[in-house]
Amino acid sequence: xxxxxxxxxxxxxxxxxxxxxxxxxxxxxxxxxxxxxxxxxxxxxxxxxxxxxxxxxxxxxxxxxxxxxxxxxxxxxxxxxxxxxxxxxxxxxxxxxxxxxxxxxxxxxxxxxxxxxxxxxxxxxxxx
Numbered sequence: 709x710x711x712x713x714x715x716x717x718x719x720x721x722x723x724x725x726x727x728x729x730x731x732x733x734x735x736x737x738x739x740x741x742x743x744x745x746x747x748x749x750x751x752x753x754x755x756x757x758x759x760x761x762x763x764x765x766x767x768x769x770x771x772x773x774x775x776x777x778x779x780x781x782x783x784x785x786x787x788x789x790x791x792x793x794x795x796x797x798x799x800x801x802x803x804x805x806x807x808x809x810x811x812x813x814x815x816x817x818x819x820x821x822x823x824x825x826x827x828x829x830x831x832x833x834x835x836x
Contacts, residue, residue: 767816
């Protein structure tokens, strides 16, 4: 098999003033993480296959990274089989300002750092 067959195809286009631009890597639609003032943040994800049958998460951790000024806050999920759940007490959740950028990340057990982004976007505060 040739190198050209092994490498993924790049989408190339001319953009603006004749510069060649390519899109490399995953592109995410921005998501919203809704936090309600004075309330705990609780959420759960269930991992399913293409037939919508629950499958266990691979070994690793799932967490939110929230970027406030020069501080990164990490909220870890608890993984139990096919379900990852999280509960953040309102005292901690209320410290996250509106419009804070976040990423939802899965870090495989064999990786020391980095991880795979699952989602990213902005916090939207609601209530009071």
